[in-house]
Amino acid sequence: MRIDIVTIFPEFFDVLDLSLLGKARQSGLIELGVHNLRDHTHDRHHSVDDTPYGGGAGMVMKPEPWGDALDSILGDGAGARTTDGAGTTDGGVTHEDGPILIFPSPAGDQFSQAMARELSLEKHLVFGCGRYEGIDQRVVDHYEARGRVRLVSLGDYVLNGGEVAVMAMIEAIGRLIPGVVGNPESLVEESHEDGLLEYPSYTKPASWRGLDVPPVLLSGNHGAISTWRRQQQIERTERVRPDLVTPHLLPPANAKTTTS
Numbered sequence: 001m002r003i004d005i006v007t008i009f010p011e012f013f014d015v016l017d018l019s020l021l022g023k024a025r026q027s028g029l030i031e032l033g034v035h036n037l038r039d040h041t042h043d044r045h046h047s048v049d050d051t052p053y054g055g056g057a058g059m060v061m062k063p064e065p066w067g068d069a070l071d072s073i074l075g076d077g078a079g080a081r082t083t084d085g086a087g088t089t090d091g092g093v094t095h096e097d098g099p100i101l102i103f104p105s106p107a108g109d110q111f112s113q114a115m116a117r118e119l120s121l122e123k124h125l126v127f128g129c130g131r132y133e134g135i136d137q138r139v140v141d142h143y144e145a146r147g148r149v150r151l152v153s154l155g156d157y158v159l160n161g162g163e164v165a166v167m168a169m170i171e172a173i174g175r176l177i178p179g180v181v182g183n184p185e186s187l188v189e190e191s192h193e194d195g196l197l198e199y200p201s202y203t204k205p206a207s208w209r210g211l212d213v214p215p216v217l218l219s220g221n222h223g224a225i226s227t228w229r230r231q232q233q234i235e236r237t238e239r240v241r242p243d244l245v246t247p248h249l250l251p252p253a254n255a256k257t258t259t260s
């Protein structure tokens, strides 16, 4: 997968040299390009924002630097929208094969594990990190007419810009790319992968400050352990995130439960 990021704080993404994503870049599983939006300005102050039309507080990011930066990544044909509905274009690039341009935004679709999994299958992601009061709307409109564009929200709270959200999205997406995480099994038993929150985990010592590991986990009875873990997932999800509990995730009414 190729990932490009446009930002006024390129150094923010230095951390992507570390850990699993750093190793994925060294092995070629992920190719990363970080682009400084200010390199696409042409005035001596390298200005990227201006006052909003219609008045109001704050500043809006100018469209010209964004157009220059995104064209340098996408090409001026961008993602080449389909023309005949059969998924082909004059450039031979199908709509589905083109890059996806993602703007983190509180006005976007909620990011989720399902979305992370969907995006982990893509060949090329381009992230545009807005700042100030946001990016001139015409940037989104221009590229929506030429390829796939998505506004994606990390959550319902206010951030100073898109960089933190992009970092979280890249981690959630990158770790799902085959080969990035050493043991793919570890991707399965995680919160939200099966629709439930994960069960509590324990390791040595068996007793710590008077707190003991649940005996079932020391029993060696793998069937009982699996049943206990599933029950813990259901109880934790019902307690913390009842909105995630759907009938198909619950055990049949007559199913036995394992005490701890």
Ligand SMILES: Nc1c(O)cccc1[N+](=O)[O-]
Pocket: 104, 105, 106, 152, 153, 154, 155, 156, 157, 158, 159, 160, 161, 162, 165
């Ligand atoms: N919430 C927020 C924001 O306030 C600014 C940029 C991006 C996001 N977001 O992705 O959630």
